[in-house]
Amino acid sequence: MKFARLRLSGFKSFVEPTDLEIKPGLTGVVGPNGCGKSNLLEALRWVMGESSYKSMRATGMDDVIFSGTKSRPSRNTAEVVVTMDNSDHSAPPMYNAEETIEISRRIEREAGSAYRINGKDARARDVQLLFADASTGARSPALVRQGQISELISAKPQNRRKILEEAA
Amino acid sequence: MKFARLRLSGFKSFVEPTDLEIKPGLTGVVGPNGCGKSNLLEALRWVMGESSYKSMRATGMDDVIFSGTKSRPSRNTAEVVVTMDNSDHSAPPMYNAEETIEISRRIEREAGSAYRINGKDARARDVQLLFADASTGARSPALVRQGQISELISAKPQNRRKILEEAA
Amino acid sequence: GRKRLLEAFDRVNENFGELFVKLFDGGRARLELIESDDPLSAGLEIIANPPGKRPTTLSLLSGGEQALTAMALIFAVFLTNPSPICVLDEVDAPLDDHNVERFCNMLDAMLEKSETRFLIITHHALTMARMNRLFGVTMMERGVSQLVSVDLETAERLREAS
Amino acid sequence: GRKRLLEAFDRVNENFGELFVKLFDGGRARLELIESDDPLSAGLEIIANPPGKRPTTLSLLSGGEQALTAMALIFAVFLTNPSPICVLDEVDAPLDDHNVERFCNMLDAMLEKSETRFLIITHHALTMARMNRLFGVTMMERGVSQLVSVDLETAERLREAS
Numbered sequence: 218m219k220f221a222r223l224r225l226s227g228f229k230s231f232v233e234p235t236d237l238e239i240k241p242g243l244t245g246v247v248g249p250n251g252c253g254k255s256n257l258l259e260a261l262r263w264v265m266g267e268s269s270y271k272s273m274r275a276t277g278m279d280d281v282i283f284s285g286t287k288s289r290p291s292r293n294t295a296e297v298v299v300t301m302d303n304s305d306h307s308a309p310p311m312y313n314a315e316e317t318i319e320i321s322r323r324i325e326r327e328a329g330s331a332y333r334i335n336g337k338d339a340r341a342r343d344v345q346l347l348f349a350d351a352s353t354g355a356r357s358p359a360l361v362r363q364g365q366i367s368e369l370i371s372a373k374p375q376n377r378r379k380i381l382e383e384a385a
Numbered sequence: 386m387k388f389a390r391l392r393l394s395g396f397k398s399f400v401e402p403t404d405l406e407i408k409p410g411l412t413g414v415v416g417p418n419g420c421g422k423s424n425l426l427e428a429l430r431w432v433m434g435e436s437s438y439k440s441m442r443a444t445g446m447d448d449v450i451f452s453g454t455k456s457r458p459s460r461n462t463a464e465v466v467v468t469m470d471n472s473d474h475s476a477p478p479m480y481n482a483e484e485t486i487e488i489s490r491r492i493e494r495e496a497g498s499a500y501r502i503n504g505k506d507a508r509a510r511d512v513q514l515l516f517a518d519a520s521t522g523a524r525s526p527a528l529v530r531q532g533q534i535s536e537l538i539s540a541k542p543q544n545r546r547k548i549l550e551e552a553a
Numbered sequence: 554g555r556k557r558l559l560e561a562f563d564r565v566n567e568n569f570g571e572l573f574v575k576l577f578d579g580g581r582a583r584l585e586l587i588e589s590d591d592p593l594s595a596g597l598e599i600i601a602n603p604p605g606k607r608p609t610t611l612s613l614l615s616g617g618e619q620a621l622t623a624m625a626l627i628f629a630v631f632l633t634n635p636s637p638i639c640v641l642d643e644v645d646a647p648l649d650d651h652n653v654e655r656f657c658n659m660l661d662a663m664l665e666k667s668e669t670r671f672l673i674i675t676h677h678a679l680t681m682a683r684m685n686r687l688f689g690v691t692m693m694e695r696g697v698s699q700l701v702s703v704d705l706e707t708a709e710r711l712r713e714a715s
Numbered sequence: 716g717r718k719r720l721l722e723a724f725d726r727v728n729e730n731f732g733e734l735f736v737k738l739f740d741g742g743r744a745r746l747e748l749i750e751s752d753d754p755l756s757a758g759l760e761i762i763a764n765p766p767g768k769r770p771t772t773l774s775l776l777s778g779g780e781q782a783l784t785a786m787a788l789i790f791a792v793f794l795t796n797p798s799p800i801c802v803l804d805e806v807d808a809p810l811d812d813h814n815v816e817r818f819c820n821m822l823d824a825m826l827e828k829s830e831t832r833f834l835i836i837t838h839h840a841l842t843m844a845r846m847n848r849l850f851g852v853t854m855m856e857r858g859v860s861q862l863v864s865v866d867l868e869t870a871e872r873l874r875e876a877s
């Protein structure tokens with residue numbers, strides 16, 4: 218399974234539907250402070266089933282919904298869809314027939330999140346297991362948040378050991 | 386009182402006597418990773434009476450003494466001297482007659498630190514009070530260590546309040 | 554003790570609000586004492602919005618916005634009692650080029666308000682270009698630091714040396 | 716559980732030692748389990764020396780050296796079980812130009828070892844120049860993000876926009 222595309226709609230500052238193509242090799246993401254770069258990583262972790270709003274720089278999961286600006290009203294829903302290229306048919310048996318697998322997460326204000334895999338309702342757990350099976354997921358050590366390196370450096374040795382548990 | 390010069394000798398990677406002229410305005414300090422820039426700030430805080438070796442990236446105060454390289458043996462002493470320009474005679478009465486005031490701190494392995502003000506033995510407390518009287522000191526909020534901004538940002542609100550106590 | 558802390562809070566809050574607006578060219582920011590009615594045991598919260606954005610706590614801003622806001626707080630405290638020396642160790646690391654420029658503008662503004670001497674440790678070419686002079690730290694011999702006076706061109710080469 | 720953690724430790728330690736030497740062009744680094752005989756409750760310590768310097772714990776290295784060493788650890792874990800996607804958010808912020816180059820060399824080396832797709836968020840011009848393609852994030856309308864495909868020259872201008 219390979220990551221092919223990430224689509225954000227109403228997620229934090231990405232109020233308009235936005236497609237990020239994930240191509241092979243090295244893709245740089247640039248822009249001024251505060252323009253939304255870190256929000257992209259949060260959207261990826263969110264659709265993969267991140268359950269802790271604190272790790273999303275939020276005070277509640279509803280905080281990921283576009284909260285409006287001076288010229289635009291806030292939204293009531295946010296959705297992120299990740300499209301996986303499964304042409305190597307390495308997905309879990311349940312989804313492995315498909316050439317592409319779409320995983321989506323949609324949140325409605327004060328009504329929680331709903332997940333879908335290829336259009337069928339799924340639980341957060343199903344989504345988390347699907348990505349864990351592909352050696353990735355919201356807590357993958359390969360997803361390095363801004364400031365996470367400083368946290369690792371100043372972490373107590375006991376907390377640092379947890380990074381090994383990811384590898385075990 | 387104005388800061389005029391900082392002299393390091395045997396302090397961390399500054400094994401050879403090194404003079405840093407502190408001139409008016411903005412002085413930039415540049416160089417590659419690991420070349421010794423942050424050591425300069427630590428030397429300044431150290432000579433002003435910093436008592437916590439943990440805040441000096443050390444496991445004991447002797448760690449600030451040059452510990453040797455493949456081609457040089459370690460040293461047994463380290464010394465930092467800061468020269469103050471007192472031509473405005475704003476120093477505490479005890480030292481105010483002088484045009485320049487030299488504060489030095491010298492450490493000897495396993496024998497602790499010794500302070501001097503204009504050549505006369507002094508206690509750490511005397512040095513700390515001298516600088517406090519001049520609105521500076523090892524814990525001055527105007528001395529911003531590498532990573533201290535991140536610490537302030539992620540600090541608990543209770544710990545952040547301490548920065549106000551500096552101003553009070 | 555309590556009274557002095559509240560007075561300090563008001564003065565710092567006022568400076569902070571002004572410095573934030575200068576650094577962000579707009580927007581608004583304020584400090585709040587939270588978690589306790591007693592200022593001596595209260596927490597310090599920061600509520601800020603860059604221009605055009607909604608006010609949030611410091612923890613919800615972007616990395617660069619947080620760093621710039623924290624700088625405004627540090628200088629707000631500084632201005633209540635300017636010290637004769639100020640050393641900033643790589644505080645411009647998370648800033649984009651535009652914000653580095655605004656940071657340097659603020660340093661120039663500080664020069665006009667006090668006789669403070671500044672030492673600015675940086676890897677940023679734009680910051681170097683705004684300094685009155687540059688010192689380079691090198692390790693020609695491994696593990697041994699040396700200080701040299703440099704001009705801007707030499708600093709460019711020094712930054713890239715191993 | 717205990718056995719698996721120790722096996723993981725050995726594999727990560729081996730990768731870590733090799734990656735460190737590649738990133739620092741010499742020197743040596745190793746991981747240690749401390750504070751407990753039971754690996755499941757032990758702490759993870761890092762002992763490292765860049766070339767020509769004496770071994771010390773991670774906390775005594777310079778800011779840039781710490782960041783580069785932490786990157787070696789992260790990729791050491793990564794190599795034991797490469798993920799299909801890797802996103803690095805401004806990990807190059809504390810690095811000087813020379814080390815940014817070595818960091819990019821390591822990314823190229825990772826490309827040869829696995830099919831991982833990388834998203835590298837950065838403010839560094841040198842890093843941008845090493846990417847296969849660039850996406851710019853802008854806020855033409857305040858508070859609203861948009862994604863655009865950019866070439867290197869546009870990226871330069873984008874970095875400096877407000």
Ligand SMILES: Nc1ncnc2c1ncn2[C@@H]1O[C@H](COP(=O)(O)OP(=O)(O)OP(=O)(O)O)[C@@H](O)[C@H]1O
Pocket residue numbers: 228229230248249250251252253254255256257280281282283284285363606607613614615616617618852858
């Ligand atoms: N729910 C929301 N609705 C609208 N905007 C939001 C929401 N949550 C966060 N934002 C905005 O997103 C911006 C943060 O974006 P982000 O952290 O991705 O910036 P960045 O590009 O990573 O910047 P930096 O280079 O400083 O790290 C903030 O300015 C914030 O106002």
Ligand SMILES: Nc1ncnc2c1ncn2[C@@H]1O[C@H](COP(=O)(O)OP(=O)(O)OP(=O)(O)O)[C@@H](O)[C@H]1O
Pocket residue numbers: 396397398416417418419420421422423424425448449450451452453531690696768769775776777778779780
């Ligand atoms: N007691 C000591 N004796 C000799 N060298 C030391 C001693 N203590 C620290 N060092 C060396 O000083 C170096 C750290 O210097 P410093 O932290 O000032 O670097 P820096 O220029 O700030 O780098 P960066 O840009 O990465 O922050 C380390 O490489 C370390 O080996």
Ligand SMILES: [Mg+2]
Pocket residue numbers: 254255256363615616617804
């Ligand atoms: Mg960011």
Ligand SMILES: [Mg+2]
Pocket residue numbers: 422423424531642777778779
């Ligand atoms: Mg440093």
